[in-house]
Amino acid sequence: MSDKLDLIIVGAGIAGVSAAVYARRSGLTFEIFEPKLVGGQLFYMEKIDNYVGAEPGITGAVLAKRLSDTLENLQISPQKEKVKEIRQKEGFIVSTTNKKQYYSRAVIAATGASFKKLNIEGEDKFTGSGVSYCAVCDGFFFKEKDVAVIGGGNTAVEEALYLSNFANSVTLIHRRDKLRALDYLQKKLKEKNNIRIIYKKTVSGLKGDNKLQGLVLSDEQGKESQLSVDGLFVAIGVRPNTDFCDGLVSTDDWGFIVTDDKMKTSQGSFWACGDCRSRPLRQLITAASEGAIASIEAYKKIKGSYLST
Secondary structure (H helix, E strand, C coil): CCCEEEEEEECCCHHHHHHHHHHHHHCCCEEEECCCCCCHHHHHCCCECCCCCCCCCECHHHHHHHHHHHHHHCCCCCECCCEEEEEEECCEEEEEECCCEEEEEEEEECCCEEECCCCCCCHHHHECCCEECCHHHHHHHHCCCEEEEECCCHHHHHHHHHHCCCCCEEEEEECCCCCCCCHHHHHHHHHCCCEEEEECEEEEEEEECCCEEEEEEEECCCCEEEEECCEEEECCCEEECCHHHCCCCCECCCCCECCCCCCECCCCCEEECHHHECCCCCCHHHHHHHHHHHHHHHHHHHHHHHHHC
């Protein structure tokens, strides 16, 4: 068996970085894994106006750089390896990456969630330049502008309602002939005079140069029309990045990891924090706090296990 670590942290978004900071302060031996860039979903955020301690309007990329600098200052170097599977063996947690196996006494999952995309041409180009996946994150920057929301569930309606407080107009686009959102949300929607709904259409194209300027809509017969907007909010759902621990811990109906208020999962040496966790509010500030909690709770478990062996 290779060298055994105290802790493995999977993911280096804001939750994972927070967990790593507290793991370092606690004196644990650990590795943090991030196959892409430190910061995770921050790179999809055009501007951030609601993170305590950061100047209003900071870009996601700048905040991600600060997270990277934080790790560097603490001499924490993320391993650019993708954790493919986690299982138990001989009292340890075995994490298998695309390069090797690691053994640890505990694991913190901070892998976040991925926004479901439209998968149409131009979507990546305009992400951060008119296309967003989070109204709470970016809505304020579309003050007195015309925006559209795609989706028909609770999240889409909540996004539309939130945006109506800032935007000049909000157009909710749904591919079916009726919404799936709860009745009380639909009633609130009807009370808003700056929200309209377009049924039985999908977004098939995006128009603009450096920034989004409009949408191409298609109906069931393939007939196209155009809609001028400054922003598009895609609210067709998210999926948790939890395939690597499939079957190891309990999840909710959507695949998000279920924890208690101390971030502990159904598996005794496994914690989860951030957007991969089943949680009521998906925000940077809550992810950071959850990472700290998970790390401290893992430390307590690890030190207790040391004393008992």
